[in-house]
Every structure is written in C-alpha cells, then in structure tokens.
Amino acid sequence: MLKADIKLDAKGLACPMPIVKTKKAMADLVDGEILEVQATDKGSKADLAAWARNIGHQYIGTIEENEILYHYIRKCSNDINVEKIFEYTISNEEITERPGVILDVREEVEYAFGHIEGAISIPFGELDARLKELDMDNEIYVICRTGKRSNMAAQKLANAGFDKVYNVLPGMTAWTGELTKNI
Amino acid sequence: MTVNTCTAADVARKVIEKKELFILDVRNSDAFEDWKIEGQKFEYLNIPYFELLDGVEEILPKIPTDKDVLIVCAKEGSSIMIAEMLSDEGLDVCYLVGGMKSWSMYLEPIKVGELPNCGEIYQFVRLGKGCLSYMVVTDGEAALIDAVRFTEVFTNFAHEKGVEIKHVFDTHLHADHISGGRTIATATGAKYYLPKADATEVVFEYTELADGLTVKLGSSKIDVGALYSPGHTIGSTSLVVDGQYLFTGDILFIDSIGRPDLAGLAEDWVGDLRETLYRRYRDLAEDLIVHPSHFMNIDELNEDGTVAKRLGDLFVENHGLNIEEEDEFRTLVTENLPPQPNAYQEIRRVNMGKITPDNEAQTEMEIGPNRCAVR
Numbered sequence: 401m402l403k404a405d406i407k408l409d410a411k412g413l414a415c416p417m418p419i420v421k422t423k424k425a426m427a428d429l430v431d432g433e434i435l436e437v438q439a440t441d442k443g444s445k446a447d448l449a450a451w452a453r454n455i456g457h458q459y460i461g462t463i464e465e466n467e468i469l470y471h472y473i474r475k476c477s478n479d480i481n482v483e484k485i486f487e488y489t490i491s492n493e494e495i496t497e498r499p500g501v502i503l504d505v506r507e508e509v510e511y512a513f514g515h516i517e518g519a520i521s522i523p524f525g526e527l528d529a530r531l532k533e534l535d536m537d538n539e540i541y542v543i544c545r546t547g548k549r550s551n552m553a554a555q556k557l558a559n560a561g562f563d564k565v566y567n568v569l570p571g572m573t574a575w576t577g578e579l580t581k582n583i
Numbered sequence: 584m585t586v587n588t589c590t591a592a593d594v595a596r597k598v599i600e601k602k603e604l605f606i607l608d609v610r611n612s613d614a615f616e617d618w619k620i621e622g623q624k625f626e627y628l629n630i631p632y633f634e635l636l637d638g639v640e641e642i643l644p645k646i647p648t649d650k651d652v653l654i655v656c657a658k659e660g661s662s663i664m665i666a667e668m669l670s671d672e673g674l675d676v677c678y679l680v681g682g683m684k685s686w687s688m689y690l691e692p693i694k695v696g697e698l699p700n701c702g703e704i705y706q707f708v709r710l711g712k713g714c715l716s717y718m719v720v721t722d723g724e725a726a727l728i729d730a731v732r733f734t735e736v737f738t739n740f741a742h743e744k745g746v747e748i749k750h751v752f753d754t755h756l757h758a759d760h761i762s763g764g765r766t767i768a769t770a771t772g773a774k775y776y777l778p779k780a781d782a783t784e785v786v787f788e789y790t791e792l793a794d795g796l797t798v799k800l801g802s803s804k805i806d807v808g809a810l811y812s813p814g815h816t817i818g819s820t821s822l823v824v825d826g827q828y829l830f831t832g833d834i835l836f837i838d839s840i841g842r843p844d845l846a847g848l849a850e851d852w853v854g855d856l857r858e859t860l861y862r863r864y865r866d867l868a869e870d871l872i873v874h875p876s877h878f879m880n881i882d883e884l885n886e887d888g889t890v891a892k893r894l895g896d897l898f899v900e901n902h903g904l905n906i907e908e909e910d911e912f913r914t915l916v917t918e919n920l921p922p923q924p925n926a927y928q929e930i931r932r933v934n935m936g937k938i939t940p941d942n943e944a945q946t947e948m949e950i951g952p953n954r955c956a957v958r
Binding site: 414415416417419420423442443446447450451454 | 611612613614631632633634636656657658660661664947
C-alpha cells in the first residue's frame with residue numbers, strides 16, 4: 401500500500417457516507433498531508449474526485465485491490481503564502497534537455513501515480529533528513545505539483561550549500577511528457 | 584415537514600401524463616449530463632450532494648414551492664440526506680426510492696395494438712433506459728419480443744393475462760442492454776429465437792430466427808413472420824405480426840435509425856443498413872405500424888406514452904429514411920456516431936452466454952442511456 405498520513409475505513413458504506421466521512425476526516429489533517437480512503441462503493445471514485453476538486457483539495461488517484469477502492473487525497477488550502485521566491489528557475493521543457501537530476505519533492509503517493517522517468521523521490525517533509533542522498537556536483541531541478549513545495553525545497557537545498565539548484569515551473573500540473581507510474 | 588417518497592412508477596406516470604415536476608438531481612455533474620430522468624415538462628437543478636454537506640440554505644431560493652419537487656441520486660442514500668435537510672428548512676419534497684438504479688429498471692406496460700379475437704399487443708416501456716419490449720397476447724398464448732432482463736415482469740404479466748409464453752424472440756444480439764429472452768424461455772419452456780448470423784459465438788441452444796419463418800400464435804393462429812433486415816447487426820431480423828404490426832428491433836426507430844458499429848463493423852454493415860431501410864422496408868405495406876425496440880428521446884413518445892408510428896409516415900418524416908445519396912448516408916452512419924453505450928462489449932458477452940455476472944454487476948453494466956441510434 402502507498403503511504404498515507406491518515407487512513408479512513410469507509411468500507412461497506414453506501415453513498416453519501418464515504419464522502420461525509422472523508423469530509424470529517426479531512427479536518428484532522430494538516431495542509432499537505434495525505435488521506436487514504438478505503439471504500440467499497442463504486443460511485444465513491446467519481447464523487448470523491450469531484451468533491452475534492454470542488455473544495456480545492458488534490459485528488460491524487462485510486463487503486464483497486466480485491467474489490468476495495470483506495471482513494472488518495474492531499475489536503476490543500478489555497479492560501480499558502482510564498483514568503484520568498486527562489487531566484488533560479490527553469491521550465492518544464494528545459495529540464496529534459498539538461499544533464500542534471502530531477503528531484504521530485506511531492507509526497508510518495510503523488511509520485512507513485514505519475515512522475516517523470518528517472519526523477520528522484522524525496523518528499524519535502526523528508527528532505528532535511530535525506531540531503532546526503534543528493535550529489536552536490538549535479539545540477540538539481542526541483543519539481544512538485546505547482547512550484548510551491550519545490551520553491552521551498554530549492555531554498556532549503558541552497559541554504560544547505562547546494563549551488564546548482566533550480567525550481568521547475570510550472571511543475572507537474574503542466575507536464576505533458578511521458579509519466580511513469582509505480583502502482 | 585415530512586420527507587415523502589416517490590417510486591419509479593409514480594415518476595413514470597408523470598412522464599406519460601406530461602405532468603410538471605421539479606427534479607433536484609444530486610449526482611455529480613458528469614453523471615447528470617450523461618443521463619437523467621427525461622420528461623417534457625420537467626425542470627432540473629443539478630447540484631452534487633457533496634456540495635451541500637454544510638447546508639442547503641444557498642439553494643433554497645432555487646427550489647419552487649408551487650410544484651412537486653423530487654430529489655434524485657444514484658441509489659437513494661444521498662437523496663434521502665438532502666431531502667431531510669430541505670425538509671428541515673420547511674420544504675415539502677420527496678425522494679426517488681431506489682434512485683436512478685430503480686428508474687433504469689422500471690417497466691411500464693402499455694397496450695399498443697389489438698388483434699382479431701381479443702388479441703392484444705403490449706409495449707413495455709423502460710423509460711429510464713429507452714428500451715422497448717413487447718408481448719403479443721392471443722387466446723391462451725403469448726410471444727415476447729426483445730424482452731429486457733427483468734424477466735418476472737413478463738412472466739407475471741403473462742400469468743395475469745392467463746396466457747402461456749410460447750415464443751421468445753430477440754431480433755438481434757443486443758449490445759446496450761442485457762436480454763431476458765433466454766431466461767424466460769428456459770423458465771417457461773418457450774422456444775427462444777435468435778438470428779443465426781448474430782449467434783456465431785453464443786454458448787447455448789436456440790432456434791434460428793430465419794428470414795421467412797412464420798409461427799402461429801394461439802387458436803386464432805396469429806401470424807408472426809420473420810423478415811431479415813440486417814444493418815444494426817448482421818443478423819438483425821424484423822417481425823411482422825398479423826400483417827399489421829412491424830417490429831423493427833434496432834434497425835428503424837421513430838426519429839432515428841440503427842447504428843451499424845456496435846459489433847465493430849460499421850463500414851461493412853452500412854450497405855446492409857441501406858439495403859434494409861431503402862429497399863426491403865420499401866416493399867412492405869405502408870400501413871404497418873412500426874414498433875421499435877428503443878426510443879432515444881422523450882419527444883418520440885405519443886400522447887398516451889406509447890412509441891409507435893405508421894411506416895408510411897416514417898418514410899416521410901424520419902430523416903434517416905430520406906437521404907438520397909448513398910455517400911451521404913454512409914457518412915451519416917459511420918462518422919456521426921454518438922458515444923458507444925456503457926459496457927457494450929461486456930453486455931454482448933453476457934447475451935452470448937459467455938459470462939454470467941450477478942444482478943448487481945448487470946445493473947452497473949446497464950447504467951446510462953442506450954445509444955443504439957444515429958440521427
């Protein structure tokens with residue numbers, strides 16, 4: 401199973417309960433955390449995706465295993481203040497032509513549902529602990545979904561002494577190339 | 584205020600009697616746009632239930648208080664929740680028992696024709712899906728045409744009428760809905776007929792519905808004759824009852840014609856479709872009353888809720904029968920095709936007897952509108 405911060409068991413419940421419970425559970429999550437909703441109601445997939453879109457949360461995807469649907473949603477609020485803009489940026493298109501490494505700082509689940517082939521996955525929250533996995537000699541293109549987490553990650557790397565770091569814009573939402581999946 | 588219930592049968596009466604109804608459909612927008620309860624005087628508001636979890640105050644001004652209000656969802660759970668919320672605000676509303684699922688399954692039997700010696704023809708209108716099935720009833724015996732999968736509706740009806748089902752016809756291998764024909768035939772000992780050309784992959788015994796075949800029904804010996812009319816499928820065969828009624832299956836509808844692509848062979852079958860509609864049918868008596876196995880649009884219903892029209896009138900009014908140029912006809916039926924029906928390939932496999940999903944799975948497969956026609 402994929403990694404989630406909170407798991408919600410909505411198995412055996414009929415519509416509208418999976419959504420009602422999801423809404424309640426979401427209140428306990430911190431921004432950026434992942435909720436896994438386990439459900440057996442087939443209609444829950446379309447409804448959860450539409451509900452999340454409506455509220456502004458990120459519906460990441462659904463896996464079906466043994467008749468159980470596992471939905472992944474990432475809590476988002478739209479008022480994240482970007483305090484400081486990292487000055488070195490690079491476009492989605494440019495990174496495919498450059499020799500450096502792509503660092504994907506989205507959550508593991510988001511990465512699993514689709515990433516650029518060869519991208520290294522280190523979720524933003526784990527970056528401090530895993531800095532030594534990165535090679536300072538490489539150019540590093542930091543990517544996330546919309547450029548916000550990668551902006552913060554790029555600053556963190558720069559503060560840690562990495563001097564060839566770029567924030568990739570606009571990020572995975574606008575990625576039109578091939579996607580690799582781990583599900 | 585109390586929350587009232589409304590059954591699919593109640594809604595069917597409103598459709599047929601062209602009553603007014605305000606429908607608050609709380610399914611998600613994609614589902615609503617794809618398929619909803621159609622009525623000539625119905626008004627709609629689509630707001631997904633999950634947008635109303637915090638309250639219904641915002642939509643109160645949009646809900647009329649001077650007409651019946653029906654809350655609809657997929658199965659009924661969400662509509663009950665929303666109906667209760669509206670009721671708490673003082674509104675008098677009802678919800679559809681069983682939701683769109685029950686609407687999809689509801690059959691309304693309506694008498695559409697008479698035969699010598701008190702014989703009758705009944706049309707079973709599946710309003711939610713646009714399927715039409717028929718029972719020809721004579722003294723003591725009955726024949727079924729294109730019966731849908733709610734087999735007890737037909738067997739119970741035959742029982743009420745005091746007739747024995749002797750012949751069960753499928754005009755073709757259906758792709759949009761699951762046939763009840765074989766099940767009924769097995770349960771009643773009736774003969775089950777299917778065109779051989781459509782039956783190449785079926786895994787059960789059947790009687791060939793061949794061109795020119797005639798069966799006699801009841802002691803009045805009502806003729807039920809088969810006329811090969813390919814084009815929707817390669818085997819599609821029409822039935823003529825008592826020289827008065829033409830059952831066209833999915834070849835010719837009231838305001839559209841059959842599509843040739845659901846078995847994957849649009850290019851090959853378009854010529855057959857043309858041949859059937861522009862030559863074979865032209866040789867028939869114009870006074871035959873056409874009874875198709877589908878309707879697409881609520882406007883195709885007659886005043887009394889039936890779907891039937893004189894063949895001669897269709898030659899004049901149906902656009903699909905009035906395309907002079909073969910090339911133009913070919914373009915219409917191969918390039919303007921609507922999306923294919925939900926799960927149509929699986930449904931074909933069920934009708935071949937290759938898979939036997941449970942009732943729940945069959946319901947899922949049949950969700951959504953039928954899409955057997957091109958206009």
